[in-house]
Amino acid sequence: MSHPRMAGGHSSGNSSAVRALALEYKSLQEEPVEGFRVRLLSDENLFDWEVAIYGPPDTLYQAGYFKAHMRFPPDYPYSPPSLRFQTKVWHPNVYENGDLCISILHPPIDDPQSGELPCERWNPTQNVRTILLSVVSLLNEPNTSSPANVDASVMYRKWKESKGKDKEYENIIKKQVLLSKVDAEKDGVVVPLTLEDYVVKAKPPENNLELTDFYDDDYDMDNDEDDLEDDSSNEQYDDDSGNGDES
Template sequence: MSRTGGLTGARNRLMGELKALRKEKWIHFSDHEDDNINILRWQFALMVINSDSVFNGGYFKAEMTFSEEYPYQPPKFRFLVPFTHPNIYPDGQLCISILHKPGEDIMSGEMASERWTPLQCAESVLRSVLLLLDDPEINSPANVDASVMYRDRRNEYNEKARATVERSKKDIPPEFEMPRSFETAPPPKHEDDADFWAESDEEFDFGGSDTGDDQDMEEYEDEEGEEELDSDEE
């Protein structure tokens, strides 16, 4: 594959991934026009929509950058406003296995299946980031102090997380409404459902007998009798 072909393939794939991600509730691109975005550098906000999460309600501005070798090489991810978390470096860079180069790493103990592969995509990275927020890897932390706090002083850690959420809300655009749930509203229930089914029983015949059916049966039996008499006479 030529270098030009590789560039075209990366950009085409990223355009498709970007289009799909715009439909998700948990990510917000402030620029809704694909023509105006640098396809190799995305800026957006990740939103935590999980009532069980200590980061619930957070609006975390972030950035992903892609190389010309994507998807054969992983993207890079960082939070634009760093916060206290065992796996977030002071500059906002994230320490997570899925962003590490393909192949097994004996030194770190990471298996190839835990690291980046061309079968991964931007969405799988972002979903992994959201999972990592609530389930940090404290054995190989990027922030040792945060790791110790999470392990030994969980209440203090949770208080910092809630403060981070409140601070992040200042970055929510004025015209944007934060989603509160992944679920869409159920369709309205008809108040006259019982009346509907009662009317259906009267209007539709599902095989029950009536006067017309009895009359048809009598005519059919008379015709059979006449045919038997004709047969006897012959």
């Protein structure tokens, strides 16, 4: 199997990112985040993931199956990944092209105009698990103070202020949920409809990859070189010893 740095065009200098992603992917296989399915877009590249989000029960998104691509930078976890929905999602914090706008995915810079505190932005202690949990929270409670989709934000406010009497926002979401079921059927996925089913841990993804597939070569390289140097030194020592005996 090719390594992600070869398949994805990443240099061996990013071996720390490969190690971090491999450990996170393994952790998410063993203990999946409730309401999500995570897998690699390609078995040979750890930097591009497919995330499937199940609409939380008792919300407008119930029964929805929303797919997104998560792309990690070469210096992960020091810089945040990006998340772009492939399924149409009408939401105040999702741009028309599908890009998710959420504080946790913004670089940790001081930008007073954004209205975000540096502590709300990305930092290396965050991980995929915290991102996914933040996405669920955002579906339930959109941030309308700095919306990515102004029209969706206006509709959401009308819906909330009218206590559901203004159906424009709700009707759009329901249509998108209905359309998303087609993808779920294609992927052979049964979307949980009750809270009980939603919180049950899902089975790990089929591509159960070993960590050694990704970072053994990267992280054993120095050790291998040391072993070679030791072997070379021993051979030189043996030769010297042999020459001494002959003289």
